[in-house]
Amino acid sequence: MKDKSAINYKKSRNRGSVEQETKVPDRDGSIMAIATKDVISIPPSKSIKETAEVMMKHEFRRLPVTDPGSGKLLGFVTVMDILDFLGGGNKFNIIVNKYEDNFLAAINEPIRQIMSRDLIVLSNKDSIEKTIDVMLENQIGAVPIVDSDEQLVGIVTERDIALSLAGVLTEERVQDYMSTKVFTTTPGTPVESASKIMVRNRLRRIPIIGGEADISKAAKKLLGIITSTDIIRFLNAKDLFENLNSNLASDVLNTKLSDIMVEKLITVPPTERLGDLCQIFLDNNIGGVPVVKNDEVVGIITERDILRAIKRF
CATH class of the missing domain: 3.10.580.10 (CBS-domain)
Structure with a gap:
């Protein structure tokens, strides 16, 4: 196994095929070296159907929900929230009770109705090591990153970390x-x-x-x-x-x-x-x-x- 000290934390893999060098300001923690900074977010008024469209267009499994005026993070929606809505859990009650099984009407509900509001967030000053701990302890696949003003400045996923540190796993099976x-x-x-x-x-x-x-x-x-x-x-x-x-x-x-x-x-x-x-x-x-x-x-x-x-x- 490779020494972790050999890892170049200044390599950032944004969602795409191009790997770019990222200059990380001193005030930022190592997490910002691999986080996606050009974050696509949606307003809470966007419908469930429209949210699914955005996810598939960009091949995302989750999207931050932000206030369109202040830019502050309000919630987080994942594919699992939509599966819950589709019959997997309690959010299915929207279809059954509110819309009496009318699927076409229910999927136009605003995403605020099914998004997660109990957010786990990290600071732009946090480290990769802390991010791994937070993800594993809470069994989550992504964490929004906010600055001191609570503005969304990035998002980091399991994939970002796994791919950026893959070089250390040379012997493990x-x-x-x-x-x-x-x-x-x-x-x-x-x-x-x-x-x-x-x-x-x-x-x-x-x-x-x-x-x-x-x-x-x-x-x-x-x-x-x-x-x-x-x-x-x-x-x-x-x-x-x-x-x-x-x-x-x-x-x-x-x-x-x-x-x-x-x-x-x-x-x-x-x-x-x-x-x-x-x-x-x-x-x-x-x-x-x-x-x-x-x-x-x-x-x-x-x-x-x-x-x-x-x-x-």
Whole structure:
């Protein structure tokens, strides 16, 4: 494993393919060297549907919600908040109770109705080490960064940290950090049920298994994967609304995962090096993969597991 002192904290990976040198002012902590500073935020009045559109356009899993006048941070919305709204949790009550299952009306609710208001934020003077601690302790994938005036000045994600520090993980193997408790489901599972599995278990992705008449084999055969982003992309698809037979949420949420899951998925063996895994994440713009041995899913590894590995050193 490489010495951490060899890491160049002045390299900033903004969301894109270009890596730029960033001059970090003395007053800033090391976190600002890898944080995204040109932050896209939304006002609390933007609808849930419009928010999903912004997320998919920029390939974001979360968005800060700011006051359009003062620029102060008001809340944070993630793909998990939208999955909660789609049947995964209590926010589904907006569709059921307020709109009596009228999906098209409910998705035009302002995002303030489902955004998270209990914010965990960091200062622009904080360090990368503190950021890792905060993310792991609170099991969150991103943290907004504010200055002394409570103005939003950046955002840092698990991916930012995992990719910027990937060089220190030269000998560590996937099998030592992967999660062996893997939640799976089948192609016939409806979107609403998948959303519940994700929200209740705080998952961003679920491997899809099945496809064999022999139940013992079907329980092991990997057919694809569904991610929280795939579900939001489905919600955002133009033809979804064009092909609806009614305004009922049930018409949308009963859609089977076989219609939207990713079949050409990427997997890794347990012996994969974490440094190489980080490169796979970067090259394919993904945050987690199933771990497969002898054609059987034996684990799953994500950016959060990379943070745990970094934390150990």
